[in-house]
Amino acid sequence: MTVVKVLIILFLILLLYRSIVIIRPHQAGIVERLGRYVKTLGGGFHFIIPFMDKIIRVDLREQVVDVPAQEVITKDNVIVTVDGIIYYKVVRPEDVTYKVSNFVRAAIALAQTNLRNIIGELSLDDTLTSREIINTKLRSVLDEATDGWGVKVTRVEIKRIDPPTDVMQAMHKQMKAEREKRAMILEAEGVKEAQIQKALGVKQAQILKAEGEAKAMELIAKATKERLIEEAQGHAQALALLKEATPDSAVLLLQYFEALKAIAQSPSSKLFFPLELSGFASALELMADGLKKKEGGKE
Numbered sequence: 001m002t003v004v005k006v007l008i009i010l011f012l013i014l015l016l017y018r019s020i021v022i023i024r025p026h027q028a029g030i031v032e033r034l035g036r037y038v039k040t041l042g043g044g045f046h047f048i049i050p051f052m053d054k055i056i057r058v059d060l061r062e063q064v065v066d067v068p069a070q071e072v073i074t075k076d077n078v079i080v081t082v083d084g085i086i087y088y089k090v091v092r093p094e095d096v097t098y099k100v101s102n103f104v105r106a107a108i109a110l111a112q113t114n115l116r117n118i119i120g121e122l123s124l125d126d127t128l129t130s131r132e133i134i135n136t137k138l139r140s141v142l143d144e145a146t147d148g149w150g151v152k153v154t155r156v157e158i159k160r161i162d163p164p165t166d167v168m169q170a171m172h173k174q175m176k177a178e179r180e181k182r183a184m185i186l187e188a189e190g191v192k193e194a195q196i197q198k199a200l201g202v203k204q205a206q207i208l209k210a211e212g213e214a215k216a217m218e219l220i221a222k223a224t225k226e227r228l229i230e231e232a233q234g235h236a237q238a239l240a241l242l243k244e245a246t247p248d249s250a251v252l253l254l255q256y257f258e259a260l261k262a263i264a265q266s267p268s269s270k271l272f273f274p275l276e277l278s279g280f281a282s283a284l285e286l287m288a289d290g291l292k293k294k295e296g297g298k299e
Contacts, residue, residue, distance in 0.1 A: 019047050020045070021041065022044070022046075027059060028042065028093035029042075030055070030057075030097050031048060033053050060093070063088055065104055065107055065108060066085060067085065067108055067115070068108070069082065069160075070112055072119045072120065076123045078164070079163075080164075083158075083159050084156060084158045085159060086153060089151070089154055096149055103146075107142065111142060114138055115138060118137050128163075135158055139153055
């Protein structure tokens with residue numbers, strides 16, 4: 001009896017152990033009862049019917065699949081080697097369990113096929129410079145195809161695109177030639193800009209010099225004009241004063257002497273004599289008489 005009780009207790013413990021299921025937070029549990037899908041369990045503590053229910057755990061975390069390298073022909077008939085990475089996440093565990101036998105293998109085959117189609121529509125230059133476009137197109141195709149499998153493709157990245165060695169060497173030569181060409185163009189543009197700036201500087205200096213000379217000539221002309229105006233005004237005032245005055249013979253005689261004095265200072269070797277010597281003598285007598293009268297009056 002004791003052995004039977006022990007066996008019964010062990011059997012009950014085994015039943016209890018087989019009836020308890022713990023699902024991790026990042027997992028989902030697919031419950032199959034006698035080969036038929038029953039339900040999907042979330043994370044936590046669950047009871048099932050032992051020996052009748054089977055649990056299939058599905059990881060719900062984001063997964064990474066490497067797409068092996070393959071040779072692809074571009075639109076311009078250049079063979080390139082391409083590989084990539086696929087990031088996906090299970091959104092419906094029951095679909096990924098029952099609708100596809102090997103999702104990873106199916107995703108790799110689908111990615112390789114669509115990579116050949118996408119790159120086959122692009123030239124080599126477009127392939128090398130359009131990684132983001134290739135990633136977007138491939139992700140869209142894979143996401144649409146895997147939606148029926150309960151999987152969401154979150155991201156696709158092309159790791160490398162390697163052309164043949166001879167093509168790479170030709171591309172390096174082309175890039176070197178382009179860099180040298182740009183350097184020569186930049187140098188020529190620099191020389192051109194320097195010459196233009198130098199010419200502009202010379203032009204500006206000439207303009208400033210001409211403006212300075214014009215300003216100086218303007219000031220000189222203005223000063224000359226003012227001096228001539230002042231001289232003319234002085235002569236006009238002198239003539240007006242002479243016109244208003246009633247000069248006597250003595251004043252006229254003095255003016256006559258002043259004129260003779262100016263003529264005598266001339267470097268010319270000519271000799272001048274008064275035309276009217278009698279008038280000149282009488283004028284001298286009148287001046288002498290006038291002086292005597294003034295001295296007598298003072299006494």
